[in-house]
Amino acid sequence: MSEIEHHDYDVIVIGAGGAGLRAAIEAKGRGLRVALVCKSLLGKAHTVMAEGGVAAAMGNVYAEDNWKVHFRDTMRGGKMLNHWRMAQLHAQESPDRVQELEAWGALFDRTKDGKILQRDFGGHRYARLAHVGDRTGLELIRTLQQRAVSMDIDVFMECKVVRLTTDDDGAVNGAVAYWRPTGEFVTFGAKSVVLATGGVGKSWKFTSNSWESTGDGHAIAMWAGASLIDMECVQFHPTGMVWPLSVRGILVTEGVRGDGGVLRNSDGKRFMFEYVADMFRAETAESEDEADRWYDDHTAGRRPPELLPRDEVARSINSEVKAGRGSPHGGVFLDIASRRTADDIRKRLPSMYHQFMELAGVDITREAMEVGPTCHYIMGGVQVDPDTAATAVPGLYAAGEVAGGMHGSNRLGGNSLSDLIVFGRRAGIAAADRAESMAREPKLNQAQVTEYIDEALAPFTRDSGENPYDLQHELQELMQANVGIIRNEAEVVEALEKLDELKQRAANVAVGGGRAYNPGWNLATDLPSMLTVSTCTAQGARDRRESRGGQTREDFPKADPELGKVNFVQRQPSGRGFSSEITITPEPLPVMPDELMAIFEEESK
Amino acid sequence: MSDVVMHVWRGDADGGQFEEYTVPKQDGEVVLDVIHRIQATEAPDLACRWNCKAGKCGSCSAEINGKPRLMCMTRIDTLPEGETITVTPMRAFPIIRDLVTDVSFNYEQARKVPAFNPPPRPEGGYRMSQVDVERGQEFRKCIECFMCQDVCHVIRDHEENKARYSGPRFFIRYAELEMHPLDTNDRRDLVREEMGLGMCNITKCCTEVCPEHIKITDNAIIPLKERVVDADYDPIAWLGRKILRRTKRTAEQAAVQPD
The missing domain is CATH 3.10.20.30 (Beta-grasp domain)
Incomplete structure (x- = not known):
């Protein structure tokens, strides 16, 4: 094999969405050698898809808001499965992180007195989401991107990491990647590695996620010895587009409901009033009148049920459709046209207006949208230390969607962008601390490097074999049908059997053409991660025999208090890599200290 | 079908x-x-x-x-x-x-933009009015599809111009920073001398292809050209600069990236 391009860095960050950029900025700010490695062009990461806003208890609209209320909302939204310490740090630090974005050039919408405006979102007691119309993710990524560029951070764009390398002690010391434009390999030596690779949603048929969301970070972390938690907890966003079929799954922001939009069934009825769970009854409006008063003044009525946490709304839409009260294309109606003026809608929700007009020929200022649940986000992920984002593997850190724990079993809207900047920064600090403490440059094990490169090139060596697109298609159909929004024992067990078969077949995928910008080959190298994380999700879905947040079992429709005290933890104890066994064990949740517990106890009185 | x-x-x-x-x-x-x-x-x-x-x-x-x-x-x-x-x-x-x-031309241009440079954050955060942020927000809608760069005839058929022309995408970036209520850098000389603003002869091709419907020519390039001209030729502005201390940093100062 010819000489392979190699670079040494103090810190490499894999993934250039919000978390990766924020981590890289932090480490670079310490004067370290930092590289950012990403699968797409810089600025195209999934963060740009975030629409509604970034949650931060700044109290600009409701002075009553503070971190404790945000903490409480986050934990309740996650059905108390969250790591309490992550939820606490997140609520405490996100206001500073949002202000910091402004100092780096972000232009948020303003209140009348010139402060950052905040909007209502599901599960948040107060209007809390700093936003820019309905394109907040773009603002966040562009701000961080421009900051990173001004700091001269080295960026390796369209460069896919296939494996992490480890030293004799099991610490991570680098990564093996290939350039998509040329297909040539590149290796990185690094004292610390931050994973910020985002989610897994591309394994479902109807998803808001792009081709990038193949769970690479989850998989390479596990293959390097890290543990994953709560992988069964997958969020189906209640409102994705359902028609035309080719755009099915594309996100419709929760901001539509935050700004007054309501859900109706085929009878024109606001059905969400029928689906208020006991846990949320005390704070949810009982009538349309009461709900409508709330929009203007949160003290004049209780919250509309359309703004319950996402898991609740998604399940309710699913039930209405199943009961035969759906819209013509199998969703329900999301109506803002009859509730706000056309000018308001175009101003507050410009990209939704544009998206429906261009893609569906629907004018949302005049008619209702058809929407239904779409695979959106994974709450589960790499198990990390809350304060440092450190994984079980020395030298490896994880932040953003790839990390687990922060959101419990269900994430509140707006808590993702804030998660990225709070824990991206913390990961950057911890990764920099470790790099500074290490005297020697890491040295890669060449046998490992060769093995990983051969693994990635194997699809070219097979003369005949399966088309990777066929395999991906079967995986998406399987996960949609068997491990979707509503699950049962028989279906997830069947899914696990089929996943085993797909894994066997993935070892026999063949691709043609050259290595330069070859999407078929790129997909073939994504399949091992997709199949690994899908197996983890299906295993968790089998073992968590209860319904909680992003895990809904029709054969166990209630939450089980005992299972509410455990994380399901997955590892590869013997042998690491795509074909090695994955174990799953319930382990106790970290215990919340009394002073935080008191926040919930006061409420129940 | x-x-x-x-x-x-x-x-x-x-x-x-x-x-x-x-x-x-x-x-x-x-x-x-x-x-x-x-x-x-x-x-x-x-x-x-x-x-x-x-x-x-x-x-x-x-x-x-x-x-x-x-x-x-x-x-x-x-x-x-x-x-x-x-x-x-x-x-x-x-x-x-x-x-x-290979769109790396655009990423190279991005590196030439002097960073946003606000005054220190006051207690309680910056205050800006909605009407002031909206001007910049229009340009920040840019999704960097680079189609305005693609269609711009200054570089579409003239590879040689790329060395001294940053293109519509970056003119809106400069305009956004110029109009940012908090920014303190002055990039006008830089835009005129290094970034080739003068080579644009406002044919509006960029505006026509913008998928975000940003009024690139009317709202960014023309105002930017006016500002640049004002800075150079307006005798009152010239006198003002002589008498009053400039509050914005010069192109040379601005071209140095802050730490």
């Missing part, structure tokens, strides 16, 4: 040709859907960029029937029925493969 016939440019830096693909028409599909179906069936190695498939990331820019468009936002049923659809890569950038071009 009838078929869609698509001519897709296939090749690399060494040259290439059109390949014809025929796929069954499906309701509501966009050009990118058809490209994906071709990939999944006939040509797994057909190269194209895409991410969000909702017009938000600006990855899938190409020229459809000769016009720069986002493939994800171009519905097949808006194109002339029964006619072959031609899809080619953006012409202003070097080809990597098939529909994928």
Whole structure:
């Protein structure tokens, strides 16, 4: 094999969405050698898809808001499965992180007195989401991107990491990647590695996620010895587009409901009033009148049920459709046209207006949208230390969607962008601390490097074999049908059997053409991660025999208090890599200290 | 339903040709859907960029029937029925493969922009009024699809101009910073002398292709040209600068990246 391009860095960050950029900025700010490695062009990461806003208890609209209320909302939204310490740090630090974005050039919408405006979102007691119309993710990524560029951070764009390398002690010391434009390999030596690779949603048929969301970070972390938690907890966003079929799954922001939009069934009825769970009854409006008063003044009525946490709304839409009260294309109606003026809608929700007009020929200022649940986000992920984002593997850190724990079993809207900047920064600090403490440059094990490169090139060596697109298609159909929004024992067990078969077949995928910008080959190298994380999700879905947040079992429709005290933890104890066994064990949740517990106890009185 | 016939440019830096693909028409599909179906069936190695498939990331820019468009936002049923659809890569950038071009020119230009430089944050955070932030917000809608760069005739047919021309995408970036209520850098000389603002002769091609409908020419380039001219030739502004201390930093100072 010819000489392979190699670079040494103090810190490499894999993934250039919000978390990766924020981590890289932090480490670079310490004067370290930092590289950012990403699968797409810089600025195209999934963060740009975030629409509604970034949650931060700044109290600009409701002075009553503070971190404790945000903490409480986050934990309740996650059905108390969250790591309490992550939820606490997140609520405490996100206001500073949002202000910091402004100092780096972000232009948020303003209140009348010139402060950052905040909007209502599901599960948040107060209007809390700093936003820019309905394109907040773009603002966040562009701000961080421009900051990173001004700091001269080295960026390796369209460069896919296939494996992490480890030293004799099991610490991570680098990564093996290939350039998509040329297909040539590149290796990185690094004292610390931050994973910020985002989610897994591309394994479902109807998803808001792009081709990038193949769970690479989850998989390479596990293959390097890290543990994953709560992988069964997958969020189906209640409102994705359902028609035309080719755009099915594309996100419709929760901001539509935050700004007054309501859900109706085929009878024109606001059905969400029928689906208020006991846990949320005390704070949810009982009538349309009461709900409508709330929009203007949160003290004049209780919250509309359309703004319950996402898991609740998604399940309710699913039930209405199943009961035969759906819209013509199998969703329900999301109506803002009859509730706000056309000018308001175009101003507050410009990209939704544009998206429906261009893609569906629907004018949302005049008619209702058809929407239904779409695979959106994974709450589960790499198990990390809350304060440092450190994984079980020395030298490896994880932040953003790839990390687990922060959101419990269900994430509140707006808590993702804030998660990225709070824990991206913390990961950057911890990764920099470790790099500074290490005297020697890491040295890669060449046998490992060769093995990983051969693994990635194997699809070219097979003369005949399966088309990777066929395999991906079967995986998406399987996960949609068997491990979707509503699950049962028989279906997830069947899914696990089929996943085993797909894994066997993935070892026999063949691709043609050259290595330069070859999407078929790129997909073939994504399949091992997709199949690994899908197996983890299906295993968790089998073992968590209860319904909680992003895990809904029709054969166990209630939450089980005992299972509410455990994380399901997955590892590869013997042998690491795509074909090695994955174990799953319930382990106790970290215990919340009394002073935080008191926040919930006061409420129940 | 009838078929869609698509001519897709296939090749690399060494040259290439059109390949014809025929796929069954499906309701509501966009050009990118058809490209994906071709990939999944006939040509797994057909190269194209895409991410969000909702017009938000600006990855899938190409020229459809000769016009720069986002493939994800171009519905097949808006194109002339029964006619072959031609899809080619953006012409202003070097080809990597098939529909994928080397857009690194844009990332190099981005590195030349002096960073945003606000005054220290006051207690309780910055205050700005909505009307003031809205001017910059228009430009920050930019999804960096680079189609305005592709269509700009200053560089589309004149490779040699790239060295001294940053292009419409970066003129809106400079305009945004110039109009930012908090920014303290003065980039006007830089834009005029190094970034080639004068070479733009406001034909508005960029505005026409912008998928975000940013009024690039009217709201960014023309005001920027006016500011640059004012700075140079306005005798009152000149006198003002002599008498009053300048509050903005000069181009030279601004060109130095802050730590």
